Amino acid sequence: MRLFHNYHYIASMLLFCIGLYTVIVRRNIIKKLIGLNIMETSVFLFLISLGYLDGGIAPIGIGGADPSRMVNPLPQALILTGIVVAVSVTALALALVILLYRQYGTLDVDRLFRDEETGGEEGEEKGETA
Amino acid sequence: MISLVFIAALFALLLYVVANMPPMGDPDNPTNSSEVIERYLEKGGEETHADNVVTGIIINYRGYDTMGEVTVIFCALAAVLAVLGRERRGRIYAYVDRSRVPSSVIVRTMVALLVPFIILFSVYTILHGEISPGGGFQGGAIVGGSMIVFTTIFGLLESSQRIPQRLRFPLEGSAVITFFAVGALGLAGGGNFLTFAWPEIAGNLQPSLVVWLTVLVETGIGLGGAMVLISILFSMIREEEEIAVVP
Amino acid sequence: MGAYRHFPVFMVTVPLVCAVLLPFLGYLRQKWVPWAAMLPLAFSSVLGLLLIGKIPAEGYLGYELGGWPPPWGIELRVDRVGHFLMLIVCGITLLALAFSRRYISREVSGGRLTAYYVLFLLMSGAMLGFVATGDVFNLFVFMEILALSSYALVAITGNRNAVRAAFKYVLMGAPSSIMVLLAIGFIYSATGTLNMADLTLRIADSRYSEVLIVAYILFVIGFGVKAALFPLHMWLPDAHSIAPSPISALLSGLLVEVSTFAIFRITFSVFSMGSSGLFASTLDAVGIFAAAAVLYGGIMAILQKDLKMMIAYSTVSHIGYIFLGITAMTAEGLTGAMYHMLDHGLAKACLFLCAGNFIFVKGYRRIEDLKGAWRQMPWTCFAFALASISVVAIPPTAGFISKWYLILGNIKGGNYAYVVVLLVGAILAAVYCFRIIYYMFFQPGKEGAWEGESRDAAPSMLAPVWVLSLGTLFFGILSYLLIPSLLDAMNFLL
Numbered sequence: 105m106r107l108f109h110n111y112h113y114i115a116s117m118l119l120f121c122i123g124l125y126t127v128i129v130r131r132n133i134i135k136k137l138i139g140l141n142i143m144e145t146s147v148f149l150f151l152i153s154l155g156y157l158d159g160g161i162a163p164i165g166i167g168g169a170d171p172s173r174m175v176n177p178l179p180q181a182l183i184l185t186g187i188v189v190a191v192s193v194t195a196l197a198l199a200l201v202i203l204l205y206r207q208y209g210t211l212d213v214d215r216l217f218r219d220e221e222t223g224g225e226e227g228e229e230k231g232e233t234a
Numbered sequence: 235m236i237s238l239v240f241i242a243a244l245f246a247l248l249l250y251v252v253a254n255m256p257p258m259g260d261p262d263n264p265t266n267s268s269e270v271i272e273r274y275l276e277k278g279g280e281e282t283h284a285d286n287v288v289t290g291i292i293i294n295y296r297g298y299d300t301m302g303e304v305t306v307i308f309c310a311l312a313a314v315l316a317v318l319g320r321e322r323r324g325r326i327y328a329y330v331d332r333s334r335v336p337s338s339v340i341v342r343t344m345v346a347l348l349v350p351f352i353i354l355f356s357v358y359t360i361l362h363g364e365i366s367p368g369g370g371f372q373g374g375a376i377v378g379g380s381m382i383v384f385t386t387i388f389g390l391l392e393s394s395q396r397i398p399q400r401l402r403f404p405l406e407g408s409a410v411i412t413f414f415a416v417g418a419l420g421l422a423g424g425g426n427f428l429t430f431a432w433p434e435i436a437g438n439l440q441p442s443l444v445v446w447l448t449v450l451v452e453t454g455i456g457l458g459g460a461m462v463l464i465s466i467l468f469s470m471i472r473e474e475e476e477i478a479v480v481p
Numbered sequence: 482m483g484a485y486r487h488f489p490v491f492m493v494t495v496p497l498v499c500a501v502l503l504p505f506l507g508y509l510r511q512k513w514v515p516w517a518a519m520l521p522l523a524f525s526s527v528l529g530l531l532l533i534g535k536i537p538a539e540g541y542l543g544y545e546l547g548g549w550p551p552p553w554g555i556e557l558r559v560d561r562v563g564h565f566l567m568l569i570v571c572g573i574t575l576l577a578l579a580f581s582r583r584y585i586s587r588e589v590s591g592g593r594l595t596a597y598y599v600l601f602l603l604m605s606g607a608m609l610g611f612v613a614t615g616d617v618f619n620l621f622v623f624m625e626i627l628a629l630s631s632y633a634l635v636a637i638t639g640n641r642n643a644v645r646a647a648f649k650y651v652l653m654g655a656p657s658s659i660m661v662l663l664a665i666g667f668i669y670s671a672t673g674t675l676n677m678a679d680l681t682l683r684i685a686d687s688r689y690s691e692v693l694i695v696a697y698i699l700f701v702i703g704f705g706v707k708a709a710l711f712p713l714h715m716w717l718p719d720a721h722s723i724a725p726s727p728i729s730a731l732l733s734g735l736l737v738e739v740s741t742f743a744i745f746r747i748t749f750s751v752f753s754m755g756s757s758g759l760f761a762s763t764l765d766a767v768g769i770f771a772a773a774a775v776l777y778g779g780i781m782a783i784l785q786k787d788l789k790m791m792i793a794y795s796t797v798s799h800i801g802y803i804f805l806g807i808t809a810m811t812a813e814g815l816t817g818a819m820y821h822m823l824d825h826g827l828a829k830a831c832l833f834l835c836a837g838n839f840i841f842v843k844g845y846r847r848i849e850d851l852k853g854a855w856r857q858m859p860w861t862c863f864a865f866a867l868a869s870i871s872v873v874a875i876p877p878t879a880g881f882i883s884k885w886y887l888i889l890g891n892i893k894g895g896n897y898a899y900v901v902v903l904l905v906g907a908i909l910a911a912v913y914c915f916r917i918i919y920y921m922f923f924q925p926g927k928e929g930a931w932e933g934e935s936r937d938a939a940p941s942m943l944a945p946v947w948v949l950s951l952g953t954l955f956f957g958i959l960s961y962l963l964i965p966s967l968l969d970a971m972n973f974l975l
Contacts, residue, residue, distance in 0.1 A: 117248040158259035163287040171275040181291040192310030207641040254691040268673030302622035313633030316596035407501035428547040
């Protein structure tokens with residue numbers, strides 16, 4: 105049964121959905137960012153599993169290692185790039201969260217976007233913690 | 235509730251995809267059997283002079299991706315600084331006055347002892363990686379991590395004196411600049427942008443030349459990455475202090 | 482092969498590297514930064530102009546980075562359509578940058594000013610790379626530079642609404658990027674390659690069509706968020722209306738279009754259509770959403786009270802137009818879509834910069850406040866009117882040409898319902914544009930609203946606006962210069 109043979113993929117899809125659910129449903133923006141990171145990690149897991157080879161060895165050509173038994177090195181290289189990108193996005197998002205918290209005094213999206221319709225100038229919410 | 239249904243539907247769709255995917259780990263599936271991988275694995279050593287094929291791909295075969303990647307991390311720094319601004323002297327003193335972490339002598343001594351070794355390890359990672367040069371990002375991240383530990387224990391004042399702004403500022407862009415310089419060097423050798431190999435000119439020195447260029451690029455990436463991470467950390471900590479002041 | 486084969490890589494890389502070098506200049510001579518920032522973009526524009534007519538007969542100019550042949554290394558691949566879009570990107574970024582010099586120094590100061598120009602250059606270079614690249618993973622990398630810099634540029638004023646809009650943008654943009662990465666993983670799993678040209682061949686005889694279809698859907702959703710296709714447009718009105726005006730011009734005039742171009746590229750260059758009926762039905766679904774976008778955007782634009790908000794909703798509507806051209810699947814429709822990218826880029830950038838002029842000179846953001854504006858700011862008002870005419874699609878302008886081809890393409894494709902939608906969309910555009918023109922020229926202003934010392938905006942802010950608005954006229958009258966070669970390129974694709 106192919107579905108169960110690909111259990112790595114199932115795990116990463118599950119993580120992807122958990123992450124997306126967290127991003128959509130959670131009201132705390134830090135938790136949303138955690139969800140975002142779960143999504144990213146799930147895709148990394150997925151891509152790394154793509155390069156797996158049954159009984160494979162690390163793609164390091166030293167000591168006469170057999171190239172035909174090496175795992176696929178390309179996804180590993182891609183994921184290195186992917187991780188850096190994920191870190192960068194997280195850094196920027198956290199910087200925005202810091203600024204948001206300083207200006208609105210809350211981390212709750214409902215509170216953040218509540219006064220959106222009225223233009224947002226009134227309704228100082230300092231002092232409330234999330 | 236609607237979102238739960240939506241996510242469940244998405245999960246079902248993705249499971250359907252997984253069920254139709256090539257089997258994992260099978261040497262005959264498209265990812266493992268294409269000629270792309272064969273060349274990487276069989277000729278990667280000779281063509282890129284890197285024993286670790288992953289390093290060969292990152293620096294050589296797909297070097298432009300890595301150049302984009304170092305630009306992304308520089309962009310993250312520019313973005314964080316645009317949003318939060320750099321740390322400043324006066325603020326740093328304020329931070330130390332209000333909320334110095336009262337850590338015990340044991341912790342302070344241990345951290346002070348460990349940090350040099352962590353940094354040494356990062357140099358090892360950059361220069362030796364797994365068997366061959368490689369791992370600039372990992373090394374940079376390790377330096378960044380060591381500074382996070384140091385800053386948590388000793389405070390921003392202490393650590394920003396160790397790595398002052400005037401040291402970080404010129405090094406932040408070093409990754410992109412080295413990459414561009416090496417790329418342009420390839421152009422000067424008659425190849426395309428980012429070509430590391432110029433057999434006509436280098437002759438017998440070719441292998442060691444490529445290795446040294448790799449080391450140069452990796453060092454640039456490591457230094458740049460470390461400085462970017464430290465600058466982002468310092469910039470965020472300053473803001474942290476301001477939040478704490480809000481009654 | 483002359484030296485020009487190196488041009489694409491320098492068009493992309495030089496702005497990115499100069500962005501990294503700019504802080505040093507900012508440290509030494511802050512005053513020179515705005516001027517220095519223009520240099521790399523001018524350089525790219527010159528290279529882009531020199532490339533005209535140099536695209537080889539096989540339809541594209543390929544560049545193997547590092548000298549590795551395509552499936553192994555990364556390839557830049559500039560075809561006629563990509564070159565056309567790269568020229569648009571160069572031109573509009575250069576004009577928006579020229580406009581920024583005066584405008585932004587009032588909203589942003591100190592170290593942030595340098596950061597603004599750094600991010601601006603990163604964004605321009607990333608857009609060029611995004612269009613030029615021929616590798617799907619490289620596309621993702623450039624998309625991330627583009628996304629990161631645009632998030633930060635929306636928030637750059639540090640104003641609380643701006644930060645909130647930027648965060649909303651991040652919350653929609655970041656998951657969409659991850660979806661694109663997942664889609665890249667899917668097509669990689671089914672084909673084992675990342676190069677677009679190689680993918681086309683392998684997708685044609687792949688055994689894993691289910692995987693590919695879901696990958697395609699994820700691509701459309703992922704880039705659809707960036708392109709603000711109708712149900713995924715929620716971030717756009719906030720971000721575009723709150724960002725500083727030159728940034729709004731870039732976001733609205735270029736970023737959404739470049740993302741649309743990515744969908745175009747994925748659809749026609751990578752999946753090359755036709756391998757399965759399911760792709761066609763996905764595209765049909767996109768067409769329905771696009772039609773909804775045209776109507777929704779138009780109606781919401783009529784309801785707005787804030788000028789920039791109105792222009793932002795008009796963008797939602799016009800993205801629908803471009804998608805309707807793509808989904809028509811005829812050479813005329815695709816030509817219309819491409820020409821609409823040009824027209825929309827010029828007209829929207831012009832409208833946002835005009836709005837910037839109103840904000841800069843008088844601080845007026847509301848449509849009501851524009852009554853009688855022409856007496857004090859005639860030049861801005863006339864440029865605004867010219868760009869609006871192009872948005873509404875009245876004959877001598879580029880907007881008319883593009884919509885003509887969009888309608889022609891949809892008639893040829895047999896989608897008569899979409900023809901009606903396009904016409905209704907034009908009527909809606911007429912309503913929201915002519916209302917403002919009527920306010921500006923034929924209504925008396927409020928007491929004291931348009932008096933005082935300040936006259937029209939400074940020449941350095943009027944020049945970009947006028948270049949853009951005359952551009953819509955120019956490309957309308959001289960459309961016969963471009964349309965035949967675009968039609969050729971599209972026939973080649975289909």
